[in-house]
Amino acid sequence: MNGGGRQGQRSGATAVHHQRQYSDNFLDSSSNGRWLQSAGLQHLQSSGNSIPPLQDYNFYGGGGFGGGGQGPRMFRNAHRNFNGASDYYMEPSTPPGNYRSMGQKKSGEDSPSDFSPGLLDLHSFDTELLPEMPVSNAYDSASMHHPVRNRSIDDFEPYISNNKQIGRARGSENNLLKSISVDKEKSSSVAKIKVVVRKRPLNKKELAKNEVDIIETHHNALTVHETKLKVDLTEYIEKHEFVFDAVLNEEVSNDEVYSETVEPIVPIIFQRTKATCFAYGQTGSGKTFTMKPLPLKASRDILRLMHHTYRNQGFQLFVSFFEIYGGKLFDLLNDRKKLCMREDGKQQVCIVGLQEYIVSDVETIKELIEKGNATRSTGTTGANEESSRSHAILQLTIKRSPDGNESKPPRVVGKLSFIDLAGSERGADTTDNDKQTRMEGAEINKSLLALKECIRALDNDQGHIPFRGSKLTEVLRDSFVGNSRTVMISCISPSSGSCEHTLNTLRYADRVKSLSKGNNTKKDAFSSNFNLRESTTIPLSSVTASSFEDYTADSWPEENEDEFSPSEEYYDQEKPIWKKNGKTEPYFTAENKVKKPNGQIKWKDLPKVESKVSHADEDLNSLLQEEEDLLNAHRKQVEETMNIVREEMELLVEADQPGNQLDDYITRLNAILSQKAAGILQLQTRLAHFQKRLKEHNVLVESGY
Numbered sequence: 126m127n128g129g130g131r132q133g134q135r136s137g138a139t140a141v142h143h144q145r146q147y148s149d150n151f152l153d154s155s156s157n158g159r160w161l162q163s164a165g166l167q168h169l170q171s172s173g174n175s176i177p178p179l180q181d182y183n184f185y186g187g188g189g190f191g192g193g194g195q196g197p198r199m200f201r202n203a204h205r206n207f208n209g210a211s212d213y214y215m216e217p218s219t220p221p222g223n224y225r226s227m228g229q230k231k232s233g234e235d236s237p238s239d240f241s242p243g244l245l246d247l248h249s250f251d252t253e254l255l256p257e258m259p260v261s262n263a264y265d266s267a268s269m270h271h272p273v274r275n276r277s278i279d280d281f282e283p284y285i286s287n288n289k290q291i292g293r294a295r296g297s298e299n300n301l302l303k304s305i306s307v308d309k310e311k312s313s314s315v316a317k318i319k320v321v322v323r324k325r326p327l328n329k330k331e332l333a334k335n336e337v338d339i340i341e342t343h344h345n346a347l348t349v350h351e352t353k354l355k356v357d358l359t360e361y362i363e364k365h366e367f368v369f370d371a372v373l374n375e376e377v378s379n380d381e382v383y384s385e386t387v388e389p390i391v392p393i394i395f396q397r398t399k400a401t402c403f404a405y406g407q408t409g410s411g412k413t414f415t416m417k418p419l420p421l422k423a424s425r426d427i428l429r430l431m432h433h434t435y436r437n438q439g440f441q442l443f444v445s446f447f448e449i450y451g452g453k454l455f456d457l458l459n460d461r462k463k464l465c466m467r468e469d470g471k472q473q474v475c476i477v478g479l480q481e482y483i484v485s486d487v488e489t490i491k492e493l494i495e496k497g498n499a500t501r502s503t504g505t506t507g508a509n510e511e512s513s514r515s516h517a518i519l520q521l522t523i524k525r526s527p528d529g530n531e532s533k534p535p536r537v538v539g540k541l542s543f544i545d546l547a548g549s550e551r552g553a554d555t556t557d558n559d560k561q562t563r564m565e566g567a568e569i570n571k572s573l574l575a576l577k578e579c580i581r582a583l584d585n586d587q588g589h590i591p592f593r594g595s596k597l598t599e600v601l602r603d604s605f606v607g608n609s610r611t612v613m614i615s616c617i618s619p620s621s622g623s624c625e626h627t628l629n630t631l632r633y634a635d636r637v638k639s640l641s642k643g644n645n646t647k648k649d650a651f652s653s654n655f656n657l658r659e660s661t662t663i664p665l666s667s668v669t670a671s672s673f674e675d676y677t678a679d680s681w682p683e684e685n686e687d688e689f690s691p692s693e694e695y696y697d698q699e700k701p702i703w704k705k706n707g708k709t710e711p712y713f714t715a716e717n718k719v720k721k722p723n724g725q726i727k728w729k730d731l732p733k734v735e736s737k738v739s740h741a742d743e744d745l746n747s748l749l750q751e752e753e754d755l756l757n758a759h760r761k762q763v764e765e766t767m768n769i770v771r772e773e774m775e776l777l778v779e780a781d782q783p784g785n786q787l788d789d790y791i792t793r794l795n796a797i798l799s800q801k802a803a804g805i806l807q808l809q810t811r812l813a814h815f816q817k818r819l820k821e822h823n824v825l826v827e828s829g830y
C-alpha cells in the first residue's frame with residue numbers, strides 16, 4: 126500500500142501503534158500533478174489546496190481505500206513493533222464490544238430472503254434487529270445506526286460546488302441517473318466478470334536504475350516486450366500480446382478508472398446483486414493507489430440514486446470495513462476487533478461481530494474509510510516502502526425493510542465489496558525482508574495461491590471449487606458464483622525489471638477473463654490464454670531503450686489476422702489442425718501459404734527441387750508451415766508449463782510454513798502438470814508424424830512425382 130501524506134494526525138484516528146498518520150496534503154491528480162509525480166518531483170507540488178476535489182484520492186489521507194498523497198511517512202513498518210514468530214498474529218486491540226455470535230440468533234428468524242446472498246452474507250444479522258452500537262468517542266461524526274437523515278441531493282451541492290470539477294461531477298450524475306431511468310434492464314447486460322488492466326508510470330526508483338517501459342498499450346490490448354537471451358547469449362525481444370476488457374495506461378486518471386470499472390455496476394446493487402471489485406498485482410504495482418478512491422466515488426453515486434431514483438423507497442446504506450491479516454479477520458471500524466467467519470446451513474459466509482455503520486452522507490463515509498485505512502496493517506517490502514500486508518475489504522451494503530415496513534429489520538438488497546489485496550512478492554525479492562515480513566509474505570502468497578487454485582478450478586469447470594483454501598477465497602466465493610458481478614483490476618508496473626511479475630499478473634488476469642460469461646467456452650478461454658503471440662525475434666541492438674513505439678512502427682512485422690492460432694489447434698485436437706479464421710481447411714492448398722509469425726521464410730531449409738512440379742512448392746511450404754506451427758504450439762506449451770511450475774513453486778516455497786496444509790496444492794499441481802505433459806507428448810508425436818510426411822513428400826518430389 127502506498128504511503129500517504131502523514132504530517133498531521135487527524136483527530137478522528139485513535140492513536141494506536143499500528144495506525145497511520147494523515148495530512149491533508151495531496152497531489153493533484155491533474156496532469157500537472159501526475160507529471161510532477163512521475164518525474165519524481167511531487168515535493169514541488171503545491172499543497173495549499175484546503176478543499177481538494179472530491180474525486181481526488183489523495184484527499185483521503187494515507188494508503189488504503191480513500192488514502193493517498195505523497196507526504197513523508199512517519200509510521201513505517203506500522204504493524205511491526207514486535208519481533209519473532211510468536212507475536213505474528215496480532216490480537217485485536219480492544220475487547221469485543223457488541224459481539225453477537227451466530228448461536229445467539231433467535232430461531233426462526235433466519236428466514237431466507239427472496240434475493241441472492243451478498244458477498245460475506247450477513248443474512249443472520251439482516252433478519253434481526255441490528256445491534257445497538259455505541260458511538261465511538263474517537264469517532265463521533267460517524268454515528269452508527271442513526272436514522273437515515275434523508276438528505277437530498279442538494280445536500281451534496283455545497284461540497285461539490287467547491288470542487289473544481291463540478292461540471293464533471295454533475296455530468297456523471299446525469300449520466301448515472303439517465304442510464305438508470307432510461308433502462309434499468311441494462312444492468313443485466315453488465316458483464317459478469319470484467320477484467321481491466323492498469324499500468325502505472327515508471328517510478329523514481331525504476332528510473333534511477335535505468336529501467337525502461339516495456340508495456341505498450343493500445344485500446345483494450347497491450348504488448349509486453351520482454352528481453353531474452355538466446356543460448357549464444359545474444360539478446361532478443363519477445364512480444365507477449367494480451368487482450369482484456371479494458372487496458373488503462375499511465376495517463377488514465379482515477380476518475381476514468383472509476384468510470385470504467387465500478388460506475389457501471391453501482392445501479393445493479395439495487396437490483397439484488399452482489400458485486401465485487403478487487404485489485405491484483407505484484408507489490409508496488411498500484412493496487413492501493415487504484416482502489417483507494419473507488420469506494421467513496423461509489424458511495425457518492427449510491428447515495429445519489431437513493432436520493433433520486435429510489436427516493437422514499439426505504440433503502441439504507443451500510444458501511445463495513447475489515448482486513449484479513451495472517452489468516453485472521455479484524456474489524457477496521459471497531460478497533461481491530463477479531464472477527465469470526467462462519468458458514469451457515471446454506472453455505473453462506475457470515476462474518477460474526479462485524480460492525481456496520483448506517484450512513485447517509487458522503488462526509489461520514491469518507492471519515493469511516495479514513496478510519497479504516499488508518500487502522501490497516503502495513504509494512505515495508507523490497508518493492509514498496511509502505512506495502513499493504515493485509516487484504517482489506519470494504520463493503521457498501523444496501524438494505525431495506527421487507528414490505529416497506531420499517532419496524533421490521535432491514536434485509537440485504539445488494540452489496541458492493543472492494544478488496545485491496547495484499548501484494549505478492551516472489552521468494553527472490555524477499556531476501557532483504559525481516560522474518561516478520563517474510564512470514565506475512567508467506568501468508569499472503571498462500572492466500573493468493575488459494576485464489577489461483579479457485580480460478581483454475583472454475584476455469585476447468587471442476588465440480589469442486591476449493592474456496593475453503595483460505596479466508597480470502599471464502600470471502601471471495603460469492604464473487605464468482607451465483608448472481609454476482611466481479612471487476613478485477615490487474616495492476617502492473619511498466620518497468621523492465623518487473624517483466625516476469627507483469628507476465629504472471631497478466632496470465633492470471635487472462636485466466637480470470639476466461640471465466641467471464643459469453644467468453645466462457647473452452648475455445649475462447651484457451652485462445653485467450655494464447656493471446657501470447659510472442660516470439661518475435663529481434664536483435665536488441667536495433668531497439669532504442671525508450672522507444673518501443675518507433676520500433677514497432679518501423680521494424681516489427683504486421684500481425685496477420687489470418688495467422689494460424691496454435692491455441693485452437695492444441696485444445697481442439699480431435700479436429701484437423703489446419704485452421705483459418707475458425708474454418709477447417711485442407712492441408713495442401715495454395716491459399717495455405719501463410720506468413721511465418723516473424724514474417725520470414727526459411728528458404729535455406731527448403732530442398733532444392735522446386736521448379737519441377739509447380740504446386741510442389743506450395744505443398745512443401747504448407748507442410749513446412751504446419752511443421753513450424755506445431756513447433757510453435759509445442760514451444761508455447763512447454764513455456765506455459767514452465768511458467769506454471771515456476772510460479773507455483775515460488776508460491777509454494779513462500780507458503781511452506783508450519784501449519785499450512787500444502788498437500789492439496791501439491792496434488793493439484795501434479796495433476797495440472799501431468800495434463801500439460803500429456804499435451805506436450807501428443808504434440809511431439811504429431812510433430813514426428815509430420816516430419817515423416819515431409820520426408821515422404823521430399824522423396825516424391827525428388828523422384829519427379
Ligand SMILES: Nc1ncnc2c1ncn2[C@@H]1O[C@H](COP(=O)(O)OP(=O)(O)OP(=O)(O)O)[C@@H](O)[C@H]1O
Nearest residue numbers: 126127325408409410411412413414509512513548
Ligand atoms: N497510476 C499511478 N500513477 C501514479 N503513481 C502511481 C500509480 N500507481 C501507483 N503509483 C505509485 O506507486 C507506488 C506503489 O503503489 P501502491 O502502494 O498502490 O502499490 P500496491 O500494489 O498497493 O503495493 P502493495 O501490494 O505492496 O501494497 C505508490 O507510491 C503510488 O503512489
